[in-house]
């Protein structure tokens with residue numbers, strides 16, 4: 001994975017401060033240790049799930065579902081997986097009914113995932129599904145030790161797995177939360193973690209990623225008042241859910257009160273998919289207010305060499321230049337052209353991440369790259385990257401409203 005920055009490097013003092021803070025943080029923030037974890041408990045647990053199970057359903061929301069969904073949707077188009085994975089995240093009744101139409105309950109294993117063990121959306125969906133299919137052996141619960149969900153699971157004698165200590169929801173994709181659903185579908189979690197490890201080692205051991213990530217984070221932090229919107233422009237449909245995961249990670253981690261002032265700060269994430277969004281949002285970046293930075297993601301090898309047919313269309317001969325061109329070449333040329341156009345403007349910060357392919361190793365690397373970048377930027381804009389009081393506030397009010405309507 002290569003990340004080329006087209007903006008100036010920041011001063012060494014800021015970068016040194018950020019690096020030291022992140023190094024120190026490793027001692028108490030759990031996600032840093034996930035790449036080296038022993039996955040044998042997860043792979044052994046997978047053996048318990050009968051081969052007759054064809055579908056895995058994650059019931060969870062936010063950090064409990066988005067990471068696994070990002071990896072699954074990235075890998076699925078290029079692999080034959082052993083099971084299908086579904087995400088029941090929404091209380092939209094039409095969506096719930098439609099998802100249930102796609103699965104046979106007897107051939108499905110449910111993973112109910114909630115760190116807190118009390119999230120309304122998750123339990124509204126769980127209650128409905130459990131009333132349709134009340135065999136506890138068809139459910140595995142993933143939660144923090146001692147949570148109300150763990151206590152409930154014990155009452156029905158269902159299995160409970162734990163999140164590792166000090167791993168927040170949106171940083172949990174490389175823990176049991178993401179690894180179990182992915183492994184149950186035949187995704188190679190060992191290689192996923194190896195990819196994450198490659199970025200971690202490069203960052204902490206003065207590799208290529210150290211300078212790159214520090215320069216990028218320091219630039220974003222220094223200019224956060226002007227360039228407070230960060231667009232991730234990914235040139236592949238398979239990265240659509242990665243963009244959703246990034247939006248949660250960035251938004252929920254970086255939109256806060258500063259720790260040492262009364263100011264509200266934040267960097268606003270936007271996920272875009274090329275070439276589709278060239279024909280919509282791009283106008284706003286190109287000619288709108290100069291408040292956006294853009295990170296492009298390009299895939300070097302799509303592992304699909306489908307070509308545009310070599311036919312000439314009457315009156316459309318101008319498009320003959322497309323003839324015989326592989327689609328993967330075209331999509332990357334589109335990305336390069338948009339990038340060049342933005343760079344010509346001279347006042348839009350641009351960088352490009354080039355990933356080699358759509359495998360597990362790449363997915364793990366991208367995830368850890370973004371987690372590290374989030375931690376670095378959070379440190380430099382002086383926020384607590386790991387809490388989410390704004391999300392919690394909404395949850396509390398909803399629970400009060402629910403209690404009130406019951407009288």
Ligand code: PA5
Pocket residue numbers: 061062063064113114115116117118119122168169170171252388391
């Ligand atoms: O990242 C977070 O902390 C949140 O997005 C949570 O993951 C989300 O609110 C779901 O919470 P829980 O896993 O406790 O059900």
